[in-house]
Amino acid sequence: MxxxxxxxxxxxxxxxxxxxxxxxxxxxxxxxxxxxIISEEPYVSVPNKSAKCEWCFTSTNLKKCSACHLVHYCGNTCQKSDWKLHRVECKVLSKVEKERIKSITPSIRLMVKLYLRRKLQHEKFSCNAHTICDAELKPLGTGxxxxxxxxxxxxxxxxxxxxxxxxxxxxxxxxxxxxxxxxxxxIEMAGSTVTRQKALKEQYLFSCTCIRCVKLGQNDDIQESAVLEGYRCKDKRCSGFLLRDSGNKGFTCQLCGLFRDKEEIKNIVNEIQSLSEKASFSLSYGHKKDASVMYKMIEKLQLKLYHQFSINLMCTRENLLKILMELQDWKEALKYCRFTIPVYQRVYPECHPLLGLQYYTSGKLEWWLGETEEAYRSLAKAAEILQITHGTNTTFMKELFVKLEEARAELSYKISSKEADDY
Structure with missing residues (x-):
């Protein structure tokens, strides 16, 4: 200590x-x-998939450990770095039957490595597991x-x-x-106070008392929860939010007083649920075009039911963005990326990495589509946020700065060319 x-x-x-x-x-x-504020290497860590290097989590040039056949390394450097601990783990794993090796999950391996390292170094402490992510916040492993x-x-x-x-x-x-x-x-910060508190209670066994959570049940919090996770007024011209009426027969708009029947809402919700299951099934079989059609049908139904800042609507549009980018439909993908940004601005702090990464995605799409001025603005906003959250010296950030400079140079050239033509 x-x-x-x-x-x-x-x-x-x-x-x-x-x-x-x-x-x-x-x-x-x-x-x-x-x-x-602080930086720290993991005491122990494991990749979330077996087809990743045990030490650096890369997924290229991998070779299996010849003894246990479970752990992979991308080269001698990573293998040597991890060998002190893995040679002990390897003796344990090599005794496990081959058909049972596949059933050893990353979480089990993490606990095994923790036990072995403590035994080797006689250390005791308590700590929580953290999901290790890449620069774009995609999970790589646990440490x-x-x-x-x-x-x-x-x-x-x-x-x-x-x-x-x-x-x-x-x-x-x-x-x-x-x-x-x-x-x-x-936890994921995009959610109502009730949703956040539920997640913390289930995952970490405590209730949060931060300045956002102490507002639970207050008028502002009720309204925010209804906008993020509740239903919208049936009148498209009204921006009001709904609360359940005293007779539990439906919901009443708190702005214009219009009533919305509970059965009507239930039918739309059931239809969305049915389509969501079909879309997930299509995705699991790699039918991305079919899935995109169904997610657009879901979006259409959700627009009848939810506010423009709805978390459910945002998730549907995030799914569409991901699928459309995989299909290389850049124009349509950009449309959905732009749909999500106002919601990100509302549900995340102004300096949150997810907001910065969404601006980055928008900038890349605009650049590919030749929208230079818009690309420069988006990349500049991304850099403004991400240089705070990610620093400035990583490969990811250096690539962002290069893209930003290229967009700035091209925009400057276009402006000067236009001025010359006008002259």
Whole structure:
């Protein structure tokens, strides 16, 4: 503990305890937006799929461990880096019958590696597992980070956890004054207070008391929940939200008073559910065009039922965006990307990585479609957010800056050419 305190002190941090929270990480100096608060390599980690390098999580040039036939490496460097622990694990795995090897899940392997490393180094501590993601927040694996695990959750966090390879990097998303508790979000932030609290209770066994959650049940919170997860007024000209009436026969618009029958809503919901199952089935068999047609039918039904900022509608449009990009229908994909951005702006903080990545996707699509001015604006917004959440030195960010500079240069050329023609 003394070594930990000394190491944290050098970084402008300290560990304190708070009632009902336990250990917390506090700042002992100011941190600026984008500044690294702490970075940490995993104590143990495993990829989420067997067809990934055990050490760096890449999926190219892989070779199986000749003894256990479960673990892969992309080369000698990664194998040597992991060998001290894996040679012990390998002795265990090599004794398992080949047909049973396939049933060993990443979570089981993580626990095995944790046990073996503690046994080798005689260390004891408690920590939570974190999903290791790439720069675009796509899951790669799972790791245990003892120091990062001290950081508590908030639904309005002042910091963000991003991974650079396997390294966990926590950066400030805003100015953090000296003496402030460092917080990150453990869960998906796009949801009502009730939904967030339910997720935290089920996954982490606690209730959040952040400044967003203490508003639970207040008028603003009820309205926000109804917009994000409830139903819209039947009158398309009205922007009101619905609440269940006292007789439980339907819902009443809180703006214009128009009643909406419960059976009508139930029928639309059932139709959406049926189409969603068919769309998922089509996707599972690789029928992407069929799935896109069904998701557009779902979208049409949802527009009758939900607000434009509905989380359900947003998820449908995210699915369509992903499918359309895989189908290389860039124009249609851009349309759906643009649909999602206003919702992202509402449900995420202004410096959230998901918002930055959505601007990045929009910028790439606009660039491919020759919409240079729009591409430059989108990429500039992406860079403004992501240089805070992701830093500036990673390969991903360097590629973003190159794209931004190319868009700026082409836009400047187009403007100067137009001015010359006008002259």
């Amino acid at each position: 003394e070594k930990l305190e000394e190491a944290l002190s050098n970084k402008g941090l300290t560990v304190s305890s708070l009632p009902q929270k336990g250990r917390c990480l506090f700042t002992t100096r100011d941190f600026s937006p984008g500044e690294v 245990l980070y003892p120091v990062v695990s001290i950081i508590n959750h908030s639904c309005l966090p002042n910091s963000v956890l991003i991974f650079e390879g396997r390294m966990a990097v926590v950066r400030a998303m805003q100015h953090i004054p000296k003496g402030t508790e460092v917080s990150i979000s453990y």
